[in-house]
Amino acid sequence: MGTGWKLYYTNDEYIDERSGRCPSTDEFMYYKRLDLCFNLNSPMTINFPVIKTFCSHMSAELIRIDSSDKQQFIEFITANETIERICIQGTDKIFPPNWTFDDGTLMTFFNEDEASAEPDGGKGNIEMYTGYKWHDISDVTLHPCLPICEII
Template sequence: MSANKLDFLGACNYSNQELFRIDSEEKQSYVEMVSANIASVHPTGICIQGTNTIDVSNAWTFYDGTPMTFFKWIPTEPIGLGWIRINRGSDFEWEVPPRPNWWTCTYMCEIRII
């Protein structure tokens, strides 16, 4: 479903869920596979975990502060401060969406088993 920041953070903050983390090529490929045919229903991007607003040096981290090591940026990205959205129209590469469409996206939640 298409959502804004409060929608998906609230939806994924239930029963030990969190917004999907992509930390490997395998997880990136999984998102591409399961979402390949939803563009006709939801043409927006897919919001995933990742922000450069937590770390004092603006490094990219997951929401718990863990440093990110895997990225699939559009060649001109990342631009500015914010969060990450997958752009389906750009080979599922990542972007920092500009305002006012900052949080318009679909999303996936996951349960991490530690």
């Protein structure tokens, strides 16, 4: 207290950077509760090979949604976005008909759109669409999506 003093509030759950794995370059942010280093990017036309290369140029990968907590966090941080689709990691091309992450790790969490029987398999990729439910999508479409990259 006193002349010249300023009070700052920090939220340790959500900070802009962390030494080491989560750089402040490329606008990466760190969410402590999930140990998640991520960035939100401008919408891009869906082209999964291009989007994955875009993330890899930042030493990152397209985000893996591997828990309900991570699903809820992504819903929270994108709630004010005007884009309807979010591109996420997941493929049924490596071990069809099983869904895996890009490194071949079996996916165990899904946020299926049961009303649309999605993801139904065979198209190769996953997007969040229609109330953050997951849908199967081809490598390339004309729709835009919000790519979220993460550093593992």
